[in-house]
Amino acid sequence: MADKPLDQVYAANNSAELQNAYQAWSSDYDRETAADGYCLPFIIAAWVARYVPADSGPLLDAGCGTGLTGPYLRALGYSDIEGLDFSPDMLRVAQRRDAYASLVEAELGKKLPWRDGHFRAVYSTGVFTEGHAPASSLDELARITRIGGHVIVTVRCSILDSGGFGREFARLAQDGTWRMIEQSPPFRAFAVGEPDVLVSAFVYEISHAS
Numbered sequence: 001m002a003d004k005p006l007d008q009v010y011a012a013n014n015s016a017e018l019q020n021a022y023q024a025w026s027s028d029y030d031r032e033t034a035a036d037g038y039c040l041p042f043i044i045a046a047w048v049a050r051y052v053p054a055d056s057g058p059l060l061d062a063g064c065g066t067g068l069t070g071p072y073l074r075a076l077g078y079s080d081i082e083g084l085d086f087s088p089d090m091l092r093v094a095q096r097r098d099a100y101a102s103l104v105e106a107e108l109g110k111k112l113p114w115r116d117g118h119f120r121a122v123y124s125t126g127v128f129t130e131g132h133a134p135a136s137s138l139d140e141l142a143r144i145t146r147i148g149g150h151v152i153v154t155v156r157c158s159i160l161d162s163g164g165f166g167r168e169f170a171r172l173a174q175d176g177t178w179r180m181i182e183q184s185p186p187f188r189a190f191a192v193g194e195p196d197v198l199v200s201a202f203v204y205e206i207s208h209a210s
Helices: 005-010 015-025 029-035 040-051 070-075 088-095 137-143 165-174
Strands: 059-062 081-085 102-105 119-128 145-156 178-183 198-206
Touching: 029 088, 040 070, 040 119, 040 145, 040 198, 070 081, 081 088, 088 102, 119 137, 137 145, 137 165, 165 178, 165 198
Parallel strands: 059 081, 059 119, 081 102, 119 145
Antiparallel strands: 145 198, 178 198
16 A cells, blocks of 8 residues: 555655655645644644734744645634745645735745744744754744744654754743743644644744844
């Protein structure tokens, strides 16, 4: 039996392989992840709504994929949402949702094309997982978030330590860039399938420019 698209995504060894995997999957991504009960693009809206007043400034959906989160945040009153993803094929699907003020092709882990403190909040869900964006991405997410703003991310529990995320969280707190507001207990990223894929959500408030 051929590997599921999700297996191919997790098995990617570099950005090129990951981009090819998403290119092949982009047209069926929404339908197939919905069948497994993929909930992260929807539940992240709860953390955004808890800490970020509607229309208090622009939001960034970092690693927006096909843009599943955008329409639900718009329904909650957030009208100024920008998105980034490194897959042009996924961005084309996101564009059709008509929920984003702009969509930018960019790669987490590299310099991002926004000025310091541009966003009121940045959120990223389902991106910090096996074979995906590195923990070093957190520096740039903090840089482009304004003082007093929030960085809200989910991290797959299996890479929290091995991927260096715990160390990066602690380093940015120690140097005063941000302070932790909330860490959720582990929960399933897929309500139906993939029972071993557990994630935690983390909310940080920016204290000073990164």
